[in-house]
Amino acid sequence: MELATFGAGCFWGVEETFRQLPGVTATAVGYTGGTTANPSYEQVCAGTTGHAEVVQITFDPAQIGYGQLLDVFWKCHDPTTLNRQGPDVGTQYRSAIFFHSPEQQAIAQASLEGLQAQQALVRPVVTEITPAGEFFPAEEYHQQYLQKCGRPSCQRME
Numbered sequence: 001m002e003l004a005t006f007g008a009g010c011f012w013g014v015e016e017t018f019r020q021l022p023g024v025t026a027t028a029v030g031y032t033g034g035t036t037a038n039p040s041y042e043q044v045c046a047g048t049t050g051h052a053e054v055v056q057i058t059f060d061p062a063q064i065g066y067g068q069l070l071d072v073f074w075k076c077h078d079p080t081t082l083n084r085q086g087p088d089v090g091t092q093y094r095s096a097i098f099f100h101s102p103e104q105q106a107i108a109q110a111s112l113e114g115l116q117a118q119q120a121l122v123r124p125v126v127t128e129i130t131p132a133g134e135f136f137p138a139e140e141y142h143q144q145y146l147q148k149c150g151r152p153s154c155q156r157m158e
Contacts, residue, residue, distance in 0.1 A: 001025060002061050004069050004104070005032060005132050007052035007096035008077035009085025012145045015055045017076045019144065023064030028056045029145075030137040032098055038136055047090045054098065056135050066104055070111040073097070079115070080123035095125075098132040105129065 008014045011029040019027045031044050034051030044051045059069065077085050079095045097112075099105040108129045116125055137143075 001058050002066070003100050003132070004057040004059060004066060005054050005098035005100070005135065006057070006069075006073050007033070007054045007094055007098070008073060008079075009053070009093045009095075010088050011053040011055050011138070011142070014076060015144065016146045017072060018055055018057050018069070019147075021059075021064060021069075021072065023062075023068075024057055024059050026058040027144075028135075028137050029142050030054060030056060030135050031092075032056075032133050032135045033096065033130065037134075041139055041142065044092050045090075047092060049092075051092060051136070052094050052096050053092050053138075054096070054135070066107050067111060070097070070108060074111070074115055079125045079127045080121050082126045095127040097127060097129045099129065100132045105131075 006014065015027045015029050018024055031039050031051035032054050034049040036043060036049040039049045039051055043049050044053065057069065077095060083091045083094050085093045097108045099108055112125055112127060112129065
């Protein structure tokens with residue numbers, strides 16, 4: 001099994017997207033990339049810890065490759081908006097790939113360059129590619145949140 005860690009805005013919908021992929025054996029939402037140990041959701045949302053909301057994915061590389069996970073990552077959010085996804089604004093919602101090995105770093109960089117070369121996006125990609133630091137799981141009520149509350153997405157339901 002291997003780990004992949006992605007920041008793509010609000011972690012609820014991102015987790016749900018990856019959780020359903022064949023070859024993904026576990027997902028957890030949490031925080032990484034900041035300076036505060038064991039941050040709370042409230043601290044991260046205040047934007048003072050430097051953490052991003054992320055989903056950490058455990059996957060079987062014999063069933064799904066890291067490159068395939070990156071393909072899903074690029075499609076499940078807007079990698080051209082700096083520190084923002086939809087109505088969520090702040091560095092905690094940044095687009096980020098937190099790599100766990102030099103191989104993942106190389107694959108992520110090649111994937112980003114391939115996306116930019118396609119010129120399918122109107123604006124430049126602002127996704128950061130950085131080493132994975134310590135992962136702090138979010139509070140239990142955030143884990144598989146959309147499944148728990150019976151909502152198919154993060155979109156506001158009227």
